[in-house]
Amino acid sequence: MKRIGVFTSGGDAPGMNACIRAVVRGAVYHGVEVFGIRRGYSGMIAGDVYKMESHSVSNIVQRGGTILKSARSKEFMTPEGRKKAYDNLIDLGIEGLVAIGGNGTFTGAMIFCNEYGIPTVGAPGTIDNDLYGTDYTIGFDTAVNTALDAIDRIRDTASSHDRIFFIEVMGRDSGYIAVQSGIAGGAELVMVPEVLTPISEVVEILKQGWSRSKSSSIIIVAEGDEEGSAQEVADKIKVQVDENADIRVTTLGHTQRGGQPSAYDRILASRLGLGAVEGLIAGQKSVMAGIVNNDLVYTPFEDTIRLPKPISEDLLRMVKILSV
Amino acid sequence: MKRIGVFTSGGDAPGMNACIRAVVRGAVYHGVEVFGIRRGYSGMIAGDVYKMESHSVSNIVQRGGTILKSARSKEFMTPEGRKKAYDNLIDLGIEGLVAIGGNGTFTGAMIFCNEYGIPTVGAPGTIDNDLYGTDYTIGFDTAVNTALDAIDRIRDTASSHDRIFFIEVMGRDSGYIAVQSGIAGGAELVMVPEVLTPISEVVEILKQGWSRSKSSSIIIVAEGDEEGSAQEVADKIKVQVDENADIRVTTLGHTQRGGQPSAYDRILASRLGLGAVEGLIAGQKSVMAGIVNNDLVYTPFEDTIRLPKPISEDLLRMVKILSV
Amino acid sequence: MKRIGVFTSGGDAPGMNACIRAVVRGAVYHGVEVFGIRRGYSGMIAGDVYKMESHSVSNIVQRGGTILKSARSKEFMTPEGRKKAYDNLIDLGIEGLVAIGGNGTFTGAMIFCNEYGIPTVGAPGTIDNDLYGTDYTIGFDTAVNTALDAIDRIRDTASSHDRIFFIEVMGRDSGYIAVQSGIAGGAELVMVPEVLTPISEVVEILKQGWSRSKSSSIIIVAEGDEEGSAQEVADKIKVQVDENADIRVTTLGHTQRGGQPSAYDRILASRLGLGAVEGLIAGQKSVMAGIVNNDLVYTPFEDTIRLPKPISEDLLRMVKILSV
C-alpha cells in the first residue's frame, strides 16, 4: 500500500484530531503517503482532498473538533455517489482508507469495500461509547468529564437552595455517559435507555432521601430514556411530590461534543489511529480497531454494527449503593 | 456595634462564600462578634442562626454556592414575618446585618431598617451584573467564563460541521453576560434585552458571513431578549434562510450559577465583604458596598433599586467590528 | 463483621475522598458500622477516630485531598506503636480495616495482621500508578491530566518563542505519568526511569527535529530518570547543542497531587472502595482490591509489594512514532 486517505464522519468527538495525527504520523513513519479527505464521504465525492505531511498535524493533538470537518452524506448512500467517490480515489491513487466515526460511517465503508474493493479500517470516534468491539470510544471520556463539570456546578446551586435537579446528558441509545457522570457526580439516581426506571421509583427514591434529611437531589437522565426527556420526567414527578418542591431542569446539549480532549481520549485516539493505519497497511479491511482489556483488537464492521454493547451491571448497582 | 449577622439571599452566585469569609474575618479583626443566618430571611424568621468564628470560614474561599444557603421568603414580605425576624435578632443581641444578594434582598433590608432601625449594608451578589452602584457584581466574572467555556466547546463542533449555533445565556433583564461572553467567544452577533435586534438584521448578518465564506456562526441570545428565547429566535431564522442550513440551539441554564469562583470574583467578593462589614461598623445603613473605578463606594439601596445600569455602548460596537 | 475502620495513608491522591465515600456508603448499605481514622497509622495509635454515617461523606466525591488526612508514622514501625494501635481498635470494637494508600501502607497492614490478626483490605491510592495488581491507581488519571494541562500551557509559550522545554513530572520509580502525559501532550521525547535514554540520543532527536524545521520541542522527564532531574538533563544538553538555543526548565511539583478528581478517578475510586469494603466483609485479608481488565480482583499485599509493574512497550513505541 503506497497511498491512503483519512477522513472523519458522523458527529464530531473530542480526540478526533489526535486520531488524525496518529494516522498521518503512523503512515509517514511507515513510508506511506496520506491524503486528508474533508467532510467525510461528501468530500470523497467532491474530491475535496489534500496531501498531508507530518507537520500538517502539528499542534492539533489538544484541539477539539476535527480539522478534516465532518458531515453526513446522503449522496454516498446512492450507487452514483459511491461511483464518484471511487473514481476520485482511483484518480488520486488512494488504495485504502482510515475512517474515524461510528456505525453509520462503518456501514458506508463496508458497502463501499464490497462494491469497489477499497479496504477501510475504522477508528471508533463518538462520544456515546455505544460501539461493540472497544471498551471505550474516542471522545467518551471527555464528554463524561464535561457533563461532570456541569453536574459539579449545578450541585453548588442545588445545595444552596435545597433543590431537585434533573440533568439531561447525551446518549440516544446508550446510558454510558449518564451512568459514568452520575456515579462520578454523586447523583441520587440515573435514568438510562437500557433499564426501565418507572416514575414511581423515582418518587420513592426522592422521598427516601428526604426522610434521611437530604435536602437537595440530582437525577441524571439520558436523552434516550423511555420516560422521556428530563423535562418530561420532571413534569411527571412534579405532580407526584410536594407541589412546593423546587424542581429545575438543565439539558447539557452540544457542549458535551466539544472541548480539549482529556489525556485518556488523546492516548486512546493515538493508539487507535496508529492501530488503524498499521492494520490497513497489514492488509486488514472492513474492521474497526478497538482496545479491549488494554489490547488492540480488530472487529469486523458487521459485528460492530450488529452486536449490542450492554451497560455494566456493576456500575448500575453502584449508583444505588453510593446514594444510600 | 458588638454583634452582627450575615446572610445570603436570592439566587446564589459564585464568590458568595469568599464574601462571607471576608465579612466574618473582617468582623473578627475588628473585635465584632458575627452570627451566620441560614437561608436568608427565612432563617432570620425561624431563628436558624449560629455563631461564626474565624475557622468557620476556612477553606471556603474557592467553593461555589453559599455555605449559609439561600432562599426566597414570602413571609418576610409580611409585617408579621418581619416582626418575628426582629424579635429573633433582639434576642440574639444582633445590632446590624450584612446582606449578600440583589435588589430583592436590598428592598427587604431597607423596609426592615425603616420599620425597626436595624441597619443593613449590602454586598452585590448576583451573576447578572444588573446592579447600579458597582461596576461588577460578585459572580458575574465566573458566570461569563462558564458561558465562555461552553461557547468555546460549541465552536469546536460548529466549525466541524458548518453549523449555525444559537446559545442562550442568563440575563432576564440584562445583556451583560451575553455581551461579554459574546465578545470573548468571538460570536457573530449578540442579542440583548437592552437593544432591539430585528430578525431581519440577524438574517442579514448571517448572509453577509456566508458571502465571505464563513461556514459556521455563533449567535448569543440573552434569555430576556425581545425576540424570545434562543429556540424561538432560531425557529424564526430557520424559515428565512436556506432551509437546509444546519441550525442548532443550546441553552446553558443553571451551570452558569455554579463552579469555583474566578480570581476576579474572589477578590471582588473579599473587597466587598470587607467593605460591607467595615461600613456597617462605621455607621452606614441601607447602602450597598460597590467598586466603581477601583474605589470602594457606598450607594443607597433606593438608588441601586431605582436606577438602571445601562450596557456599555463601546462593547456593543465592538461586537460588530470584531465579527467583520 | 460488625464494625470496621477506614483510613488514608502515604502521599495523598485525588479520588481518595471518593474512595472513602464508597467505603462508608458500602458499609452502611451492608449494615456494618464504620469509623474514620484520622492521619493514618498515627491516628490509629493516638485514637483519633470518629463514627461515620452516610451523610459524613456527602458532597466530598468531587474534592481533592483526603478528609481523613494522611501522615507517615514512624511509631507504627515499632512493636510498641502497633500494640497501642491494636489496643485502640479493640477498645472500639473495630474488627477490620480498609487502608487507602500505597505499598508503604500495605506493608504496615500486612505486618499488623500477622501480629494481631486484624484483617485489612487495601485500595490503591497513589498518583504514581506503580502498584502491581491494578491497571490504574486512584489519582493517576487526574495527575496525568494536571500534568497535561501544564504541558498544553507551556506549548503555547514554547511555540511563541521557538524554545526547547524540559518539563519534570512526578514518578520517582515509575515513568507512567511521564509517558501518558508525554503522548497526550505531543512531546518530542519522554525520559523515564525504566528505560535508559542517553543524552546523546536526546541531542540526536533535537537535531532531527530542527532538520525538519521543528522550531520548538518539549521533552518530559520523570523525576526518577537516571540522567538526573530535568534541570540536570537540560544542563547536559545545553553544552552539546547550539549554545544560543533557548532552553527552559519547569518542574511541575506538588500541583500534580491536588485538584478535583477526574471522572475516571472518581469511578475507579468508587469501585475500589466498594470492592475493598465488600472484600473485607466477605473475609478477605492482606489483599489489595484492584481493577484488571475491567474486573475487580484481589491481590495479596505481598505480591503488590514484591512484583514490578513494567511500563507498556506499546506506549514507549508510540512516543517515537508520533513525534516523527
Next chain:
Amino acid sequence: MKRIGVFTSGGDAPGMNACIRAVVRGAVYHGVEVFGIRRGYSGMIAGDVYKMESHSVSNIVQRGGTILKSARSKEFMTPEGRKKAYDNLIDLGIEGLVAIGGNGTFTGAMIFCNEYGIPTVGAPGTIDNDLYGTDYTIGFDTAVNTALDAIDRIRDTASSHDRIFFIEVMGRDSGYIAVQSGIAGGAELVMVPEVLTPISEVVEILKQGWSRSKSSSIIIVAEGDEEGSAQEVADKIKVQVDENADIRVTTLGHTQRGGQPSAYDRILASRLGLGAVEGLIAGQKSVMAGIVNNDLVYTPFEDTIRLPKPISEDLLRMVKILSV
C-alpha cells in the same frame, strides 16, 4: 494611513491573539490594510511579513501564545538593525505600527519613531501587570487564574498533610500576581518586591497560625522578593521554626504564561487592540492604549517606561485581615 503592520514582542501573554484579531478586524473595518510581522523586531529586520485578512484571525480568540510569534532582537538595538527594519517597512508601504508587548518593546518603538518617523501605538501585553497607563495588562488575569488553580490544588495536599507550602509565582519587579492570587487563594502571607517582609515576620505569622490551630499554611512569594526565591525563603524559615515542620516549595514557572485566555483578558485585549489601531489611524504615535477606570486612554511611551505602578495598599491590607 493606508497600510499598517502589527507585531508581538517580548514575553508572550495569553490574550495576545485576541489583541492581534482586534487590530486586524479593526483595520479591515476602517478600510486599512494590515500586515503581520513575525517574531517582533527580528521579523521586521528580516522582512518576515505577510498580508492579513479578516479570516487570518478566525478561530484564534481563544488561543494562548501568539500566532505572530515573539522574540527579543539585539539587532534592533543597533542603528544598522533599525535601518534595515525601516527599509523593509518603506518597501512594503507600511506607514504605522501596532506593537503588542511591554516596556522593552515600547522603548524600541519610541527610538524608532524618533529616528524614522514611523508612528507606533502600543498595546500592553505582559502577564506581570507592571505597566503604568493601564489598570490591567493583557494576560494578567489569566496568569492570576493559572496561579490560583495551582494554589487550589496545593491547598488540597497541604491540608491533607498539615504542611507549610511556599509557592513562587512570576513577577520579577512586581507583586501583582502574588497579591491577587494570594488573596484569591486564601494565602496566609504574600511576599512581594514592593514591600519588605522580614523573615522574622514570616515566622511570627506561622507561629500565630499554629497557636490558633491552623495546621497548614500557604505563603506566596513573588520571584523578585528581596528575601530571595521561595526555596531560599523556605530554607531560612526552616531553621527558625520547629525542625520537624513539613515545609514544601513549589515554583510555578512558565505555566503562568500559557493557556486559553480568560474572558477578562480576551475582552481587554479586544478593547486595547481596537483602541490601538483606531488611535494609530487617528494620528497617535509613541503612546500606549490602556484602560483606566473603564475608559480608553493613551499614555506616552515615555511615561509608561518611566513611571512606577505601585501596588494597591488596600490589597496588601486585605491579605492581613483575611488570614486572621
